[in-house]
Amino acid sequence: MSELDPLLIGIAKAREVEQAGERRALLEDLLNRHGATYSLQVLEALSRLARDLVSAEPGEAALLKVATPAGTWLTASILESGKQYGEAAALFEALPDVDWGERRAMRLLACARNRLRSGEQAWRQLHEGIECAETRKSLTLADQLLKRAGMPPARIRKRLALLGTGSLQFWAPVLRPVAFAAGIDLEIHVGQYDQYRQEILDPESDVSAFRPEIVILATDWRSLALPEEGASPGISGLRTLWESCSSRWGATVIQHNFEVPEVSALGNLSAILPEGRARVLRRLNEELADSGVAILDVDQLAGLYGKQRWSDPAQWIAAKQYPHPEALPLLARHQTALLRAVCGLTSKCAVLDLDGTLWGGTIGEDGVEGIRLGGTAEGEAYLSFQRYLLGLRDRGIPLAVCSKNNPEDALEPFRQHPEMLLKVEDFAVFLANWNSKPDNLRTIASTLQLGIESLVFIDDHPVERARVRAELPDVAVPEMPADPALYATALHRTLLFESVTLTGEDRKRAESYRENAQRQALQTSSANMEDFLAGLAMRIELKPFDRANLPRIVQLINKTNQFNLTTRRVSTADVEQLIGDPQVYTQFMRLYDRFGDNGISGILVAIREGGSYRIDQWLLSCRVLGRRVEDVMLTALLRHAAADGATEAIGEYLPTAKNSQVAGLYPKFGFEPLGSGLFRLPIEYAALEFPAWAEVTTC
Numbered sequence: 040m041s042e043l044d045p046l047l048i049g050i051a052k053a054r055e056v057e058q059a060g061e062r063r064a065l066l067e068d069l070l071n072r073h074g075a076t077y078s079l080q081v082l083e084a085l086s087r088l089a090r091d092l093v094s095a096e097p098g099e100a101a102l103l104k105v106a107t108p109a110g111t112w113l114t115a116s117i118l119e120s121g122k123q124y125g126e127a128a129a130l131f132e133a134l135p136d137v138d139w140g141e142r143r144a145m146r147l148l149a150c151a152r153n154r155l156r157s158g159e160q161a162w163r164q165l166h167e168g169i170e171c172a173e174t175r176k177s178l179t180l181a182d183q184l185l186k187r188a189g190m191p192p193a194r195i196r197k198r199l200a201l202l203g204t205g206s207l208q209f210w211a212p213v214l215r216p217v218a219f220a221a222g223i224d225l226e227i228h229v230g231q232y233d234q235y236r237q238e239i240l241d242p243e244s245d246v247s248a249f250r251p252e253i254v255i256l257a258t259d260w261r262s263l264a265l266p267e268e269g270a271s272p273g274i275s276g277l278r279t280l281w282e283s284c285s286s287r288w289g290a291t292v293i294q295h296n297f298e299v300p301e302v303s304a305l306g307n308l309s310a311i312l313p314e315g316r317a318r319v320l321r322r323l324n325e326e327l328a329d330s331g332v333a334i335l336d337v338d339q340l341a342g343l344y345g346k347q348r349w350s351d352p353a354q355w356i357a358a359k360q361y362p363h364p365e366a367l368p369l370l371a372r373h374q375t376a377l378l379r380a381v382c383g384l385t386s387k388c389a390v391l392d393l394d395g396t397l398w399g400g401t402i403g404e405d406g407v408e409g410i411r412l413g414g415t416a417e418g419e420a421y422l423s424f425q426r427y428l429l430g431l432r433d434r435g436i437p438l439a440v441c442s443k444n445n446p447e448d449a450l451e452p453f454r455q456h457p458e459m460l461l462k463v464e465d466f467a468v469f470l471a472n473w474n475s476k477p478d479n480l481r482t483i484a485s486t487l488q489l490g491i492e493s494l495v496f497i498d499d500h501p502v503e504r505a506r507v508r509a510e511l512p513d514v515a516v517p518e519m520p521a522d523p524a525l526y527a528t529a530l531h532r533t534l535l536f537e538s539v540t541l542t543g544e545d546r547k548r549a550e551s552y553r554e555n556a557q558r559q560a561l562q563t564s565s566a567n568m569e570d571f572l573a574g575l576a577m578r579i580e581l582k583p584f585d586r587a588n589l590p591r592i593v594q595l596i597n598k599t600n601q602f603n604l605t606t607r608r609v610s611t612a613d614v615e616q617l618i619g620d621p622q623v624y625t626q627f628m629r630l631y632d633r634f635g636d637n638g639i640s641g642i643l644v645a646i647r648e649g650g651s652y653r654i655d656q657w658l659l660s661c662r663v664l665g666r667r668v669e670d671v672m673l674t675a676l677l678r679h680a681a682a683d684g685a686t687e688a689i690g691e692y693l694p695t696a697k698n699s700q701v702a703g704l705y706p707k708f709g710f711e712p713l714g715s716g717l718f719r720l721p722i723e724y725a726a727l728e729f730p731a732w733a734e735v736t737t738c
Contacts, residue, residue: 045073046081046109050088059099066113067105074107076137082112082145089116097121108134112146119153128153132164139518144172151184162192163512169220175367181216194222194492195382200246202230202238203257203295205361210257210371217371221379222492232359233262239280242287253291253381254284255374259337259361260297260320267304268312271319274326281332285610291381293333293374296324298341300350331611333539335377337370344369376534383598386515386535387493388552389431390483393442393449393471395499397421397461399523403448413458420524425460427527435548436536437467437487441479441496444471467552476503477510487552488661495535499523544591544638551662554634572667572732575632579668581675582738584618584625591639592627595660599642600697602659602669604690604704622647624679628672630663637663643672645680645688652680653689671735673708677725678737688725690718 049069056062077085092100100117104110115130131150136143147168151161165188169181185191201207201214211227218225228249230238235256238246256277263272277294284290299317303309309317320338327334341349344366354360362370379385394401398421399411411418432438438461442449449471453463463469468486470479476498484491492513498504504516517533519526538545584592589611597608617623628641640660645652654676659669680688690705693716709725710718729735 050084059096063103070105070110074109077109085113086116090120093120124153124157141173144168144177166220169216178216179212182212193224196224198226198251199253200228200251201255202235204233204259204262206359213367213371217375221375239283250288251290255293257295265316268314295335295337296327298338301346376537380537380539386495388437390439390441390494390496392498407455424526432549435545437549437552439468439483442471446471486556542591577733578631579671579733580629580736599658603698604657605693606695650686651689652685678727681722688720692716
């Protein structure tokens with residue numbers, strides 16, 4: 040708000056009043072008149088005022104109570120300054136939000152700060168506050184509160200090395216809280232300025248001792264020392280560093296690409312001349328995009344933020360700070376989106392309301408002819424959102440419906456409205472009933488065999504969003520704008536569906552989830568398990584690893600958590616070394632059935648060690664669980680081992696937070712425990728016949 044804000048003017052005047060009672064009367068009148076809303080500057084001014092009032096006149100300050108939002112903020116701040124932290128936290132918690140951005144973040148972080156000071160936990164307030172925070176100041180405050188709060192709850196914990204060419208110590212206090220809000224607890228090692236080569240290649244470096252699981256390599260365009268016009272240096276030097284990170288630490292690398300800077304002596308010719316710096320940088324970015332490592336598109340981020348603001352030459356020269364400090368929240372959110380993808384935490388399903396979300400109006404009241412879809416500006420906005428959703432589905436994100444409606448009413452627009460882009464068959468699950476939305480979300484997750492945290496719930500109604508947030512805090516619930524023209528933008532900016540790669544298997548995933556729902560319906564109608572398996576008409580292909588399917592094999596190994604006996608993560612180079620090795624048995628499993636192609640959905644790797652085959656990797660995609668394909672995979676290994684003259688198979692189970700469902704798998708197949716997570720099965724006692732309910736092809 041401007042400097043003419045009456046609250047700011049009034050607060051300044053109150054500071055000039057010496058008599059306590061007169062000052063209190065002035066503030067009460069001011070806050071009653073103008074305190075229904077407030078700016079960020081007003082909140083900061085009220086917090087400073089509270090500290091000064093308590094310091095000067097603690098008794099008088101305690102008497103100042105006004106029920107407007109700005110008045111409540113001042114009262115809560117006075118309580119905090121007076122060390123009445125529990126009461127302050129309760130007031131901050133109850134204060135209504137005027138927006139879903141920085142002001143909400145300030146309120147929630149103030150609540151978290153006071154809860155922590157009173158000895159209470161504040162994980163929810165921290166999580167929600169960080170999600171809303173828009174400034175480096177708020178995120179840095181959140182980082183300080185996280186350190187005070189102790190070991191945070193997290194879906195995954197990772198050691199991350201932040202290496203590159205700038206003063207990266209400014210990045211960590213912003214990246215760490217954003218990662219926490221995404222379910223990732225980061226232990227961050229920050230490298231020295233421009234020492235990334237030495238830190239990676241030196242086996243005695245601090246980074247080597249840290250042994251990162253993820254390396255962010257933030258090299259900016261200045262590190263290339265490019266002239267205004269000259270040949271491209273290529274990316275071979277970076278490749279050497281990536282390979283070193285992988286081979287020495289088993290680390291995943293996220294490489295930053297290069298901003299094309301605004302300023303060039305060549306002007307526009309920099310992008311036109313064959314060896315102009317801008318054109319060379321764009322070619323390098325294309326090489327990075329095709330390199331096979333995860334790439335953060337810094338050039339795009341600089342464009343989103345505005346290149347004239349993204350980089351401050353004065354700060355670079357003085358402190359080697361890049362980008363501008365206020366651009367760090369945008370950088371951290373996009374960096375965290377890639378971290379989620381690398382860690383297998385990307386959201387997996389978009390669950391949609393109908394009325395007010397996919398069309399304007401209420402189908403149960405307005406009928407097909409009365410809903411607003413196409414034709415008008417509002418109707419076109421809903422069509423634009425539907426196109427975006429179809430784009431998600433085409434890249435493999437399944438869609439589901441969660442609507443409070445009569446089922447037939449809900450289906451009518453999909454069947455009869457001429458402008459409807461989405462069709463019933465585009466949804467993996469379609470739930471329209473009068474159950475609560477949290478209950479329907481649980482049903483959708485169960486039907487698709489997904490964790491509830493994999494769902495993104497999209498609803499135009501704030502009450503429904505609030506209820507889902509309260510009852511199912513693990514479900515992502517984006518705050519949707521009032522204007523449907525902004526729906527796609529709002530969902531896109533959550534970055535919940537970001538991924539590192541996109542394979543042919545990924546593109547088929549949305550359809551495979553829909554087929555899985557049909558399989559569940561078949562299972563419900565089958566008299567027993569054998570009838571269900573026979574009714575699926577399964578065809579199973581088992582083949583050794585090959586280069587054509589390498590991206591999907593690596594992706595499946597690194598993403599699968601539940602049916603995964605050892606959860607060992609690998610790089611592409613690691614898997615390439617297995618191909619053709621006579622001492623290693625490799626198997627990828629592809630499953631077809633009457634409902635469609637499930638794609639490559641199982642992996643098994645066993646290593647010949649003397650007279651044994653030791654199972655090093657054994658995993659199945661969650662979308663094929665419950666169909667006993669693991670029986671077929673193990674039988675194929677045992678048949679190979681017997682033909683190769685081996686006498687026993689050794690299994691290994693390494694427990695994690697997510698793979699408890701396979702804890703008893705080896706005993707189920709007759710393996711005897713050896714201790715330390717190892718199991719043994721003599722080949723002579725093994726069943727070597729494939730089951731009758733599947734057609735099996737091996738190579």
